[in-house]
Structure formats: structure tokens, C-alpha cells
Amino acid sequence: DDQSIHEIDVKDTGENSCGDRSDDEDQNDKWNFYDQHESTRAQSTQKVNTRESCCSDSSEDDEQNDKWIVYEHIVATSVSIGEQVNESDEVILNETHSIKKESSLDTETFEDEILRDVGLDNIKKEVLQMLKTDGPRNTIHYMNDNASMWKHATVKIAVAGKSSVGKSAFINAIRNVKSTDDGSAEEGLGDTTLVVQEYKHPKNKEIIYCDLPGYGTVIMTRETFLEKVNLLEYDLFFIFIDPVPTEDDQWLIEQLRKADKEFCFVKAKLDQDMKNLKRMGMTAENALAKIKKPIVDATKTMPTIHGDVNIFLISNTNFSIGEMVKLVSFIKAKVPKLKFEAIAFCLSSFAKEVIEMKYETLQKRISPLALSLSLSDDSMLNVVRAENELGLYYDVFGLDIALNQQPPNLRHPFSPDCIGTLLNSLCDEPLGVLTKMVPIYSTVVAYRSFKKFFKQLLDELKDDCLTVHKYAISKRQKELSLPKC
Ligand SMILES: Nc1nc2c(ncn2[C@@H]2O[C@H](COP(=O)(O)OP(=O)(O)OP(=O)(O)O)[C@@H](O)[C@H]2O)c(=O)[nH]1
Ligand SMILES: [Mg+2]
Structure with missing residues (x-):
């Protein structure tokens, strides 16, 4: 009234x-x-x-x-x-x-508002408790630290297997590095190294893929391998096989079981196998089953492999075919959440499912970010934080690339000033007015406003990422259908 x-x-x-x-x-x-x-x-x-x-x-x-x-x-x-x-x-x-x-x-209404909105596990009860006991300033610091924790999560993934199974090619592909780039793992040498070679992800130096030396050879006996490689260092083991696991692989699994380490089998070169089987008139689905069967049969005869073992068929030249998405889900299931966040943020957007995983991970950041921004009186710092978050969206979705590589119909095509423009649209929201409002009320409304802003942008950038993905696939198909000179 x-x-x-x-x-x-x-x-x-x-x-x-x-x-x-x-x-x-x-x-x-x-x-x-x-x-x-x-x-x-x-x-x-x-x-x-x-x-x-x-x-x-x-x-x-x-x-x-x-x-x-x-x-x-x-x-x-x-x-x-x-x-x-x-x-x-x-x-x-x-x-x-x-x-x-x-x-x-x-206070209770405030908590209810936030908890109801948040989906509960993103802003923990402890944060709300901390607000009461330690005050907003400390809580903001705490939340900001939490939001960047993934940057310090170290992940070490061991890539093992005999020579020429595609370890180096995989280490390059997962890091989005070409075999001709600096820092790439050398492919096709047929000369397995005698020491562990570490390859850091160019986007995040804390994510390291380790090329393990071959085992069970004259030079690298099983004993020497165990002296050179500390199995406990690694978060996960990918054992590359071709065409089926060897006795040495079986021995490694025994060691991994003792060390309580998770592993899976990976069989690369699916593109070549599919091509051959297609030529024989087989459908893609049947081809996958046909390639997998001998591997499954071989594992059944191996006494050290109890129960179901994870086997993924992939192509290092094209992650969009085969079971690379399943391999990513396997990583998600086996490493702590924070480590997966770090891994997901630097995966290339090679499949819709991966884009969805990235989206989910980014979405979970929105509520804590909105709460932190809405509690803060430091508008300059808020702008920097909002800018960083938007930068992260572009980076994670791989949208921060030159314009000429992008399809024409993107919602937010990348340009040097696009993040600034997006931030301006945030400032056009009635947040200026809100800062003068009743403290708790303004916090709730600002919280919602921030949340809405980031959610909408994230949705739009995800759509852009899907558009780029579709565009890349159709471009690739066109290239493949062109007659070779
Ligand atoms: N088409 C195709 N070629 C692949 C694939 N993976 C690997 N290759 C090729 O297979 C050959 C051997 O791959 P590498 O990655 O060097 O094998 P590796 O396991 O590192 O071998 P070592 O270093 O000797 O232990 C190279 O020429 C790769 O380019 C794949 O998925 N598809
Ligand atoms: Mg190699």
C-alpha cells in the first residue's frame, strides 16, 4: 500500500x-x-x-x-x-x-531463502554458521579461497603399457597438444623410455600425465620397474593394451591391488580398427563389441583380475568416437571431486557429455559465488571476481579462441572486450540501487540477481560451446568426405 x-x-x-x-x-x-x-x-x-x-x-x-x-x-x-x-x-x-x-x-528467513535456492550442498551449513560467528568479511575470504581451490589440486595420472600401444599419442591428445608442438610426447619411436616422463597440462601445470617405462623387458625387469616407479604417487593408472593385456600387465595389476590403486585398461587406435571392420561390412556397434570381446575373454583367464574390469576403447586421433566419454566418467568416479574439477576444466570439449560435465561443475560454483558477491561491500573486488568467473567460463568451454575459428551464430562470440560488455550488463541490473537497501533484504535480492545473471550466461555459453562442437564435427566430416589429393 x-x-x-x-x-x-x-x-x-x-x-x-x-x-x-x-x-x-x-x-x-x-x-x-x-x-x-x-x-x-x-x-x-x-x-x-x-x-x-x-x-x-x-x-x-x-x-x-x-x-x-x-x-x-x-x-x-x-x-x-x-x-x-x-x-x-x-x-x-x-x-x-x-x-x-x-x-x-x-536470519532464519535468509538462510531458508538461500538453502532453498541453492540445491543445498553448494553452500554448506558451515558457511551460514560462519557468517554468524566470524562475520561476512571472513566468510567471503573463506568462500573465495574455496572457489579457487581446484587450481591447487594436483593430479597425477600414470599411463602404462608396452611399446607402441598409443601412450604418447594419448598423453598428447588429452592435453590438446599436437605431436609437433613444444612439450609434446614423441610418438612412434618404438623406444620406450627407461624413466618416468612427466607431461604437464599446458592449461594447468598441476595436472600431470606420466609416461611410465615399459616393464618386463630385459633392461626394465619387473623389479627394476618397481624401484624406479613409486606406485603410490599416482591417483589413477591407465594401462594401455593392444590387442589384449599381457602377462606383464597382469603382474602390474597385482602390484596395483597391493598398493590399493585404481586402474583401467585402455585400447587405442579404435579409428583404425573400425575402418578395417567397416570395410568388412560391420556396423559401428558390432565392431566395438567385436574388438572388446577378446579383451574381456583374456581378463577372465587372469586370476589377479577379480570381478568387472573397466576397459575403454578409444581413438587418440579422434576422442569423439568410442568410449572416451566413459573414460572421463571413470576418472570422475575414481578421483576426489576437487581433482575432477581441475581435470574437467582443461578437457577439450570433444563430446556433448563432456560439455555437460563441465557445465555441471561450473554451475555448482554459482550459488557460493553469488552469496560471496552479495555479502561483499567491495564493488571493485566484486567486478574482478565476476570478470574472473566469466573468463573461466570462456576458458573451460574453449570459447576464448580467435573469431575466425568460430561458427557465425554464437550468442557471445569471443572478442577482446566481450567480457567487459557482459559485465556492463550486470551493472545495468538494479544492483546499484540494491546496495542502498535494507542490509539483509538487499543481500537476498543481490544474491538472486547475481545467481540469475551467472546462470543465464553460463547457459548461453554452454549453448555456444555446443554450437562450436557441432560445427567442428560437421567440418571434420566435410574434410573426411573430400577426395584426398
Ligand atoms: N590412427 C591412430 N594412430 C595411433 C593412435 N594411437 C597411437 N597411434 C600411432 O601409433 C604409433 C605408436 O603410438 P605411441 O603413442 O608412440 O605409442 P607408445 O605407447 O607411446 O610407444 P612407446 O613410446 O614405444 O612405448 C604412433 O605412430 C602413433 O601416432 C590412435 O588412436 N589412432
Ligand atoms: Mg611413447
Whole structure:
């Protein structure tokens, strides 16, 4: 009710005029305000009850109560429109602001709002508890640290197997490195190294693929192998086979079982195998089953391999065919969440499923980010954080590449200033107005606004990534169908 709102005359308590207050104090005040509400609300409710029971005449108390009821009404309305803040809502928000010393939303409502929105596991209860005990500033630091933890997660994946099975080609392909690039693993030498060779991912130096020396040869006996290779160092083992596991592979598995390490078999060169089988008139599906059968049969005769063993058929020249997506899911299931996040962020977008996995991982970051941004009073830092997050989206989806390599119909084609433009659209949101609002209310609305902004952009950039993926596949098919010179 606009009329009643305008009639409310609340004195400015001068809270905003204390120029010599530190940021910390302001931040803490902002949060203390949330806590104080509990008692204010209890008192007001008591007053309403008293008035009802005594039927007293109009008095100062009644006036207060009326204000309180109007305020509750405004808050309820505001919360219900919180999802979409538009111009008319700003009027209500401004009026709410004018009575801000009366009260605020209570802490529980705030928590409910966030927990309901978040899907629960992204903002942990501890974070909300921390807000109360340590204040917003420390909580923001904590959340910012958490958001960048994946950058420090070290992952070591061991790539083992006999000579010429495609280990080096795999190590190059998974790092998106061409065999002619600097830092590539040499392919086709037929000369397995005698030491562990480490290959860092160019996008994240903490992700390391390790080319293990061959085992069971005259030079590299099994014993020497175990002296040179510390099995405990690795998160996961990929044992490359061709065409089936050898006795030496079986021995390695025994060692891995003892060391309690996870492994899978990988058979590369699927492209070549498929080509041969297709020429013989076989369908792709049947070809896969035909290549896998002897491997499965061989593992059944191996006493050290109990139960189901994971076998993935892939092509190092084309990850989009075969079971590379399943191999990625296997990694996801076997390494801690944080490590997988780091791995997923630097995988190339070779399949729709991988794009979805990246999307899921990025999406989980939105709620904590939105909460952290909405709690912060430091708008400069917020801009930097928002900018970094958008940069991460482009980077993870592989959209940060030259324009001429991208299809024409992208929602947000990459250009040097595209992230700046996107950030401007965030500043066009009514967040400028929101910063002046009731602390807790503005936090909830800002939280929703940020969340909506990042969610929408992430969705659009995922669509762009899918468009690029489709474009790359059709380009590849066209190239393949061209007659060779
Ligand atoms: N078409 C095709 N060729 C592959 C594939 N994987 C590997 N190759 C080729 O097969 C040959 C051997 O692959 P490498 O990656 O060098 O094998 P490796 O296991 O590292 O061998 P060593 O270094 O001797 O232990 C190279 O010429 C690769 O280019 C694949 O999936 N498809
Ligand atoms: Mg090699």
C-alpha cells in the first residue's frame, strides 16, 4: 500500500554518515543487523499480541505496530518479487529502505531463502554458521579461497603399457597438444623410455600425465620397474593394451591391488580398427563389441583380475568416437571431486557429455559465488571476481579462441572486450540501487540477481560451446568426405 508506506516517517539514525568507520565495522554492522532482528521481531510480535488482548486505544505503541505490520507486508511482497527486480519493485525497495531501522528479515528467513535456492550442498551449513560467528568479511575470504581451490589440486595420472600401444599419442591428445608442438610426447619411436616422463597440462601445470617405462623387458625387469616407479604417487593408472593385456600387465595389476590403486585398461587406435571392420561390412556397434570381446575373454583367464574390469576403447586421433566419454566418467568416479574439477576444466570439449560435465561443475560454483558477491561491500573486488568467473567460463568451454575459428551464430562470440560488455550488463541490473537497501533484504535480492545473471550466461555459453562442437564435427566430416589429393 503506497499511501501507508509514505506516511511512515522514520528518523535517519545516521548509520551511513559515520565517515570514519572502517570497512570491517561496516561489514560487521551489516551482519549484526541480521542478528538484532531476532529480538526486534520478538518484541514487536509481543506488542501486537498485547494490543489485541487489551484492546487499548490508539497510542504510540499502536502506531509502532502499524508500522511493523506495513513493514512485514512490504517485506513479504518484496520477497515474492525478489526473483525479478524491475522498476516498479524499486519503489517498494526504496520505501523499505526508508524504514530500515524498524527491522529486517530474520536470519532464519535468509538462510531458508538461500538453502532453498541453492540445491543445498553448494553452500554448506558451515558457511551460514560462519557468517554468524566470524562475520561476512571472513566468510567471503573463506568462500573465495574455496572457489579457487581446484587450481591447487594436483593430479597425477600414470599411463602404462608396452611399446607402441598409443601412450604418447594419448598423453598428447588429452592435453590438446599436437605431436609437433613444444612439450609434446614423441610418438612412434618404438623406444620406450627407461624413466618416468612427466607431461604437464599446458592449461594447468598441476595436472600431470606420466609416461611410465615399459616393464618386463630385459633392461626394465619387473623389479627394476618397481624401484624406479613409486606406485603410490599416482591417483589413477591407465594401462594401455593392444590387442589384449599381457602377462606383464597382469603382474602390474597385482602390484596395483597391493598398493590399493585404481586402474583401467585402455585400447587405442579404435579409428583404425573400425575402418578395417567397416570395410568388412560391420556396423559401428558390432565392431566395438567385436574388438572388446577378446579383451574381456583374456581378463577372465587372469586370476589377479577379480570381478568387472573397466576397459575403454578409444581413438587418440579422434576422442569423439568410442568410449572416451566413459573414460572421463571413470576418472570422475575414481578421483576426489576437487581433482575432477581441475581435470574437467582443461578437457577439450570433444563430446556433448563432456560439455555437460563441465557445465555441471561450473554451475555448482554459482550459488557460493553469488552469496560471496552479495555479502561483499567491495564493488571493485566484486567486478574482478565476476570478470574472473566469466573468463573461466570462456576458458573451460574453449570459447576464448580467435573469431575466425568460430561458427557465425554464437550468442557471445569471443572478442577482446566481450567480457567487459557482459559485465556492463550486470551493472545495468538494479544492483546499484540494491546496495542502498535494507542490509539483509538487499543481500537476498543481490544474491538472486547475481545467481540469475551467472546462470543465464553460463547457459548461453554452454549453448555456444555446443554450437562450436557441432560445427567442428560437421567440418571434420566435410574434410573426411573430400577426395584426398
Ligand atoms: N590412427 C591412430 N594412430 C595411433 C593412435 N594411437 C597411437 N597411434 C600411432 O601409433 C604409433 C605408436 O603410438 P605411441 O603413442 O608412440 O605409442 P607408445 O605407447 O607411446 O610407444 P612407446 O613410446 O614405444 O612405448 C604412433 O605412430 C602413433 O601416432 C590412435 O588412436 N589412432
Ligand atoms: Mg611413447
